[in-house]
Amino acid sequence: MTAPAAALLSVRGLVKRFPGVTALQGVDFEVRAGEVHCLLGQNGAGKSTLIKVLSGAHRPDEGEIYWRGELVSFGNPTAAMRSGVAAIYQELDLVAGLSVADNVFLGHELSTMGFSQRAEARRRTRALLDLLGHPEISPDRDVGQLSVAHQQVVSMARALSLDGQLLIMDEPSAVLDPDEVRVLFGVIRELTARGVAVVYISHRLAEIREIGDRVTVLKDGRTVATGLSAREVKTSELIALMTGRVLDNVFPDRKPVAPDAPEVLVVRGLGDGDRFRDVDFTVRSGEVVGLAGLVGSGRSEILETVYGARKAADGTVEVNGRALRRGSVGAAVRAGMGLCPEERKSQGLLLDQAVYRNITVSSLSSFARFGFLDDRAERARSGRLTEALDVRPAGVDRVVRGLSGGNQQKVVLARWLLRECRVLLLDEPTRGVDVGARSEIYELIRELADSGVAVVVVSSDIEEVLGLADRVLVLREGRVVHDGPADEIDESRVLDLVMEGHAA
Amino acid sequence: MSEDTAAVAAHEQQRAPVGKDNGRGISGLLASPAGRNTGLVVALVLLCLGGVVTAGDRFADVDNLLTILRLAAVIGVVSVGMTFVITGGGIDLSVGAIVALSSVWATTLATQGIANDTHWIVIVFTALLVGGACGLVNGALIAYGRVVAFIATLASLAAARGLAEIISNRKTQIVNVPGFAAFFDASVLGVPVLVVIFAAVAVAGWVLLNRTTFGRRTFAVGGNPEAARLAGIDVRRHTVMLYTLLGLCCGLAAVMLVARTTTGSATHGGLYELDAIAAVVIGGTLLSGGRGTIAGTVFGVLIFTTLSNVFTLNNLSISAQAVAKGAIIVVAVLLQQRLARRSGA
Amino acid sequence: MSEDTAAVAAHEQQRAPVGKDNGRGISGLLASPAGRNTGLVVALVLLCLGGVVTAGDRFADVDNLLTILRLAAVIGVVSVGMTFVITGGGIDLSVGAIVALSSVWATTLATQGIANDTHWIVIVFTALLVGGACGLVNGALIAYGRVVAFIATLASLAAARGLAEIISNRKTQIVNVPGFAAFFDASVLGVPVLVVIFAAVAVAGWVLLNRTTFGRRTFAVGGNPEAARLAGIDVRRHTVMLYTLLGLCCGLAAVMLVARTTTGSATHGGLYELDAIAAVVIGGTLLSGGRGTIAGTVFGVLIFTTLSNVFTLNNLSISAQAVAKGAIIVVAVLLQQRLARRSGA
Amino acid sequence: GNTPQNQGGGNQGGVKVANDEPGKKVVIGFSAPAADHGWMAAITNAAKAEAGKYSDVELRVVEGTNDVNLQISQVETFINDKVDAIVLLPFDGAALTPVALKAMKAGITVINVDREFDSPFAARSTVLGDNHGMGVSAGNYVCERLKGKTDAVVAEIAGIDSLPLTQDRSRGFAEALASCGLKVSNRVAAEFTVESGEKAAANLLQAARRIDAIWNHDDDQGVGVTAAIKNSGRNEFFMVGGAGSANVMREIKADNGPHKATVIYPSTQGADGIRLARLVVQGKSLGDLVEVEVPRQVELYAPVVTKDNVDRYLPTAFES
Numbered sequence A: 001m002t003a004p005a006a007a008l009l010s011v012r013g014l015v016k017r018f019p020g021v022t023a024l025q026g027v028d029f030e031v032r033a034g035e036v037h038c039l040l041g042q043n044g045a046g047k048s049t050l051i052k053v054l055s056g057a058h059r060p061d062e063g064e065i066y067w068r069g070e071l072v073s074f075g076n077p078t079a080a081m082r083s084g085v086a087a088i089y090q091e092l093d094l095v096a097g098l099s100v101a102d103n104v105f106l107g108h109e110l111s112t113m114g115f116s117q118r119a120e121a122r123r124r125t126r127a128l129l130d131l132l133g134h135p136e137i138s139p140d141r142d143v144g145q146l147s148v149a150h151q152q153v154v155s156m157a158r159a160l161s162l163d164g165q166l167l168i169m170d171e172p173s174a175v176l177d178p179d180e181v182r183v184l185f186g187v188i189r190e191l192t193a194r195g196v197a198v199v200y201i202s203h204r205l206a207e208i209r210e211i212g213d214r215v216t217v218l219k220d221g222r223t224v225a226t227g228l229s230a231r232e233v234k235t236s237e238l239i240a241l242m243t244g245r246v247l248d249n250v251f252p253d254r255k256p257v258a259p260d261a262p263e264v265l266v267v268r269g270l271g272d273g274d275r276f277r278d279v280d281f282t283v284r285s286g287e288v289v290g291l292a293g294l295v296g297s298g299r300s301e302i303l304e305t306v307y308g309a310r311k312a313a314d315g316t317v318e319v320n321g322r323a324l325r326r327g328s329v330g331a332a333v334r335a336g337m338g339l340c341p342e343e344r345k346s347q348g349l350l351l352d353q354a355v356y357r358n359i360t361v362s363s364l365s366s367f368a369r370f371g372f373l374d375d376r377a378e379r380a381r382s383g384r385l386t387e388a389l390d391v392r393p394a395g396v397d398r399v400v401r402g403l404s405g406g407n408q409q410k411v412v413l414a415r416w417l418l419r420e421c422r423v424l425l426l427d428e429p430t431r432g433v434d435v436g437a438r439s440e441i442y443e444l445i446r447e448l449a450d451s452g453v454a455v456v457v458v459s460s461d462i463e464e465v466l467g468l469a470d471r472v473l474v475l476r477e478g479r480v481v482h483d484g485p486a487d488e489i490d491e492s493r494v495l496d497l498v499m500e501g502h503a504a
Numbered sequence B, C: 001m002s003e004d005t006a007a008v009a010a011h012e013q014q015r016a017p018v019g020k021d022n023g024r025g026i027s028g029l030l031a032s033p034a035g036r037n038t039g040l041v042v043a044l045v046l047l048c049l050g051g052v053v054t055a056g057d058r059f060a061d062v063d064n065l066l067t068i069l070r071l072a073a074v075i076g077v078v079s080v081g082m083t084f085v086i087t088g089g090g091i092d093l094s095v096g097a098i099v100a101l102s103s104v105w106a107t108t109l110a111t112q113g114i115a116n117d118t119h120w121i122v123i124v125f126t127a128l129l130v131g132g133a134c135g136l137v138n139g140a141l142i143a144y145g146r147v148v149a150f151i152a153t154l155a156s157l158a159a160a161r162g163l164a165e166i167i168s169n170r171k172t173q174i175v176n177v178p179g180f181a182a183f184f185d186a187s188v189l190g191v192p193v194l195v196v197i198f199a200a201v202a203v204a205g206w207v208l209l210n211r212t213t214f215g216r217r218t219f220a221v222g223g224n225p226e227a228a229r230l231a232g233i234d235v236r237r238h239t240v241m242l243y244t245l246l247g248l249c250c251g252l253a254a255v256m257l258v259a260r261t262t263t264g265s266a267t268h269g270g271l272y273e274l275d276a277i278a279a280v281v282i283g284g285t286l287l288s289g290g291r292g293t294i295a296g297t298v299f300g301v302l303i304f305t306t307l308s309n310v311f312t313l314n315n316l317s318i319s320a321q322a323v324a325k326g327a328i329i330v331v332a333v334l335l336q337q338r339l340a341r342r343s344g345a
Numbered sequence D: 001g002n003t004p005q006n007q008g009g010g011n012q013g014g015v016k017v018a019n020d021e022p023g024k025k026v027v028i029g030f031s032a033p034a035a036d037h038g039w040m041a042a043i044t045n046a047a048k049a050e051a052g053k054y055s056d057v058e059l060r061v062v063e064g065t066n067d068v069n070l071q072i073s074q075v076e077t078f079i080n081d082k083v084d085a086i087v088l089l090p091f092d093g094a095a096l097t098p099v100a101l102k103a104m105k106a107g108i109t110v111i112n113v114d115r116e117f118d119s120p121f122a123a124r125s126t127v128l129g130d131n132h133g134m135g136v137s138a139g140n141y142v143c144e145r146l147k148g149k150t151d152a153v154v155a156e157i158a159g160i161d162s163l164p165l166t167q168d169r170s171r172g173f174a175e176a177l178a179s180c181g182l183k184v185s186n187r188v189a190a191e192f193t194v195e196s197g198e199k200a201a202a203n204l205l206q207a208a209r210r211i212d213a214i215w216n217h218d219d220d221q222g223v224g225v226t227a228a229i230k231n232s233g234r235n236e237f238f239m240v241g242g243a244g245s246a247n248v249m250r251e252i253k254a255d256n257g258p259h260k261a262t263v264i265y266p267s268t269q270g271a272d273g274i275r276l277a278r279l280v281v282q283g284k285s286l287g288d289l290v291e292v293e294v295p296r297q298v299e300l301y302a303p304v305v306t307k308d309n310v311d312r313y314l315p316t317a318f319e320s
């Protein structure tokens, strides 16, 4: 049996099993040359797994893959690359310690008789980075020192350097700011105009409407709909397909913060002597403060400094009126602070340990008597939280590494929910989280705030900052340039503020 | 390869998932702690079979088994401590030197006139103190001085052995404190005191690693120090505690060695670092940290000691022993991996 | 002294990247490869100063410098190979044993009647072949057998030494092939052949690690094997190549040692594993893989050999030397770290 | 301890020979393997003590090492330094031969101690312990005590098995035993350390249920062997030691342990080497000989020490 001639790639009945989980249980879809084919699905639906099968990183257990009408099996990534399939993985798989140019050409190095053609590699990398709108990234920089956003750009450059017929992007926009997403879309349009097909994965429906041609929806490892028109299909229909239920209002209603609510977190004149300085802000009990700014404006650094994970050079951080010792995470945690870090894999999770252990790691003493742990209580409490957060697949004994990105994020959140913090610092809390879970997380943040927690949220999604926060701080190059209630500012104004002096 | 990664990841679970989310029957059983060590158990049993076949009842004899256990005791105590350090993401090359230094310091006290009146327990405390102090220095160098563990403990290795030589003037110091020998040579219900100590340390180590906050933090610190730090664990203090714990184990091992040989010497503990690390790693503790098993370590120690016992019973040449040892190590590990993978699936 | 060392080092040193993207003034300079080794250079210079102060012109003498370099040559060649394996995320404990086995096998050929007619180059090839084969076995065990590198090479260590003892019947085998000694005892422009070989290996190693596809892939395999795999690199094949390369280096080192001692022996290369790993790690290569520097390794080797030379010249008590050695290692590493951190590398 | 008095060796008791009169200044370099066991430590200590007795000797002692490469470079340093003499106890005699030859060529007097070079031109004079003879002495003693017991079980606890000296000892032992119809039934090897001795012996005692005699190559490891024997509570055999530590001699004298004899392997060889080096450099001859030059080779005797003659040897024994 042959696939229709129009299809560049066609997939039938794909099944992929992991120990204990069947990630894909019958996926069918096809991609035509020159189209942007969007994959939608909740966290854990199997999108990334599908990508890995298509790019030769996983071998499928069942099913057929047709490439240009021919049955193929990509035994390894090289085979897929040779055929013209290039992928950007969700977990940015770059090698820290190697330069940008080296990463871009890793595995398909430019060389003469084994010797690297470094000048040529650098030149081509430069061109690719320019094309992607990032002339400021130096091809000689160590990738490990780039921000996540820049690393994402490098991954894209890498995929482009392969010059493939099919480009697969697994949540490329998760770490990009709106401006950069626009550049990315420009590149995608250029590619499709040349007949390159793009498989695009994102949890942001707006993006899919903007760039997509057709949509395939996965649920629990199965194709539930395929070939939908990206522009015409109704949002509610998509959400219903993905989640099996109907969601209406994404952002929960705000409750006005009581004017006499105590100022739980007070930051005064904070600076690290390098990336930011003179940062002042306060967060009241029950208030959600959003930090908006471009990638690289230093938001993560500020959060980490407030938390004591970086040592402040100037300024003070007070929680409930008591100043914290500088550079001490322990002091911050004891004072009731919690941080969900930006990079959950390297900063947040114990990847090879069970879910419940990741959740209880910050609250061990509350499960211990004379240092001895009550394992059963740990599991029970964690179980209730993961159920509430709908972590999938369920099971607190599962190793975190095997969870999908979005579910991993929920595990980190659960950790601080368990601790019942008074101040919660969230760095990109919904990165890689699906619409359904996203609204659950918003709901949760709101509930927390309503119960008196002071929350600080950093997000590159301006809509999210505005929708979620009571008050918005706008950052530019390490300084606070705006501080005001969220309902007195709109998206374009924020954009203006963050871009000021940038665009010019 | 990623399939295998997944299998390994599954294998890393500390406890078998119990209950509804895991009705996997035999495979569930295999994934239990006993199951995770199946390969090691099988290797040990095969080794014992080998012993019985080649050496008959000379091997399968209570005295011989006690001999094996006594031999295992000293290095076993060190290996249990080493399991903590390696699980916590570290390594310690100085254990043998610390054993030597502790033994020398403790026996210097005992061989000097002053000590004739003091109780033998002083020897024990001195050794523990010296061992603990060495561990503390190692830990501080690594955690606060930020010297790579490998290098820091390599330096300690050189320094501690040198110091031991200076203190002992490179002589073997013979202990004649009567109560000391009497205590450690005794048996409890037929089991030699040394073996009892080893068993106690192993059990205590298991409880500490698997049932306490300290153990849980050790896994966290070893698995992802940055995440542990951001989760509010004082990674550096914890690291210091890990090395100190190992130092204390070395001190205890020194006491046991002094009791066994009636001497303290700067040559004690030669190559313990390799033996201990090998036992720990063959037991299934990850050298890169974050995964550790005391039961595995105990099996590892027993495998190595049984091996040399069987060799000796068979009058094998040392060279042939070495070749066979290499082959057996590889087979044991392969066996362990194959079985662990099957049970993890 | 320092001029000479610097000259050797200059060979292997990457020229500082020039150009606009690195215009960071002094900090840019410090972040250059030369800068990254500042601490090591300073440590070496201090050591040399110590040598000059305590031993005057007995230290600062061409003959003495050549003595240091000759001493450095054998372990240096092994360390260069070790840099590749460690950068690629591995470890090899069997290097000393491989050196012994290669030396024994090669000299068995040379001491047997048949070989009297054959050219001495046969010795060289045999040693390389044996070393390479051992490395191949190590690599295959690790990459395809998936035995942890530490354990696999520990097993090889035991097996290879045992085999060497069996082959040599535990005798020291003396080589009398005339051309052989003549070749390796010669000097090129006043520089002994052994030192020339070391320099050549270091330069070749530098080029291989920093200027070839193979080198790039080594960093990738060590730094993030999963990413390397996704990038289409055959990680397992590459791993085998790394260990084989190290095995070849060990074979070469065996040839050099045979030339230096005119003997092959099962006791050759004792504890080379520790010496080589220490030199590599002190040089700044990460034990966890992904970062490696040949220049650093060369400095590491020179620091250790200069240290023992200065000790030799100063007639220090042996135990005090061990203590001092420990202290100096720590100081060197701290210095290196402080300076590297300041330079922002 | 190793007081200079009892390090002097046999020839000091007699006439105060002219040889001891201060002569021209002699710089001597001394290199030996790592002092990783008591005998080797005693070698170095004795050499130092001996040198300290002569105002005209300057001794340079370098770090003991088991790495032939490092030991070669130590000798090279001595050559660079133009010392007058080198006393060398090589880790491996053959491996250090080329550099010793180089030293001799450079006009330096090389005295080879204990482990022999493979070229007669590599040393001016050689002081050898008699390893083979040691085994023979031990074997003969065992034969004598077990006279007539043809089914006797003889066990051997060797030292570091990869060293040629261990094989020489074992060979001598086996030859002597063969002469009276015995053989070694069980053989284990330790590493010259107390701990390894204890370990090897513990296993050995399990391997052989009945033993009549044990020869242990080295009295350092013997301390551990004794501890293991005590632990096992066995006493059906007698034990012969090796090297001759003071400690074992005291036990022989007191006759309260398994040791009934030990075979001496003098730890004063290094000290003898120092003396010879000094004599050669100063152009003196060896005291009681008519010969005007220092002999090319001095092979030391390996006597058996028993309860009867222990008092004679105890003063020169080394403390392990």
Ligand SMILES: Nc1ncnc2c1ncn2[C@@H]1O[C@H](COP(=O)(O)OP(=O)(O)OP(=O)(O)O)[C@@H](O)[C@H]1O
Residues within 6 Å of the ligand: A018, A019, A021, A022, A023, A041, A042, A043, A044, A045, A046, A047, A048, A049, A050, A090, A392, A393, A401, A402, A403, A404, A405, A406, A407, A432, A434, B002, B006
């Ligand atoms: N290596 C693995 N081992 C075990 N299970 C895995 C592994 N990789 C993925 N899974 C499981 O497969 C399922 C699909 O995961 P996948 O990462 O494909 O989801 P996703 O759709 O990409 O989700 P997200 O939107 O959160 O990225 C999940 O249940 C996950 O737990």
Ligand SMILES: Nc1ncnc2c1ncn2[C@@H]1O[C@H](COP(=O)(O)OP(=O)(O)OP(=O)(O)O)[C@@H](O)[C@H]1O
Residues within 6 Å of the ligand: A144, A145, A146, A147, A148, A149, A150, A175, A293, A294, A295, A296, A297, A298, A299, A300, A301, A342, A458, A460
């Ligand atoms: N370890 C590092 N060394 C050098 N530069 C770094 C390092 N980490 C980050 N940077 C740089 O600091 C800048 C800030 O990055 P960072 O990701 O913290 O910004 P941000 O405002 O938090 O943005 P985002 O929310 O996307 O993370 C980036 O330009 C990045 O290149």
Ligand SMILES: [Mg+2]
Residues within 6 Å of the ligand: A047, A048, A049, A090, A170, A404, A405
């Ligand atoms: Mg995904």
Ligand SMILES: [Mg+2]
Residues within 6 Å of the ligand: A296, A299, A300, A301, A342
């Ligand atoms: Mg950030």
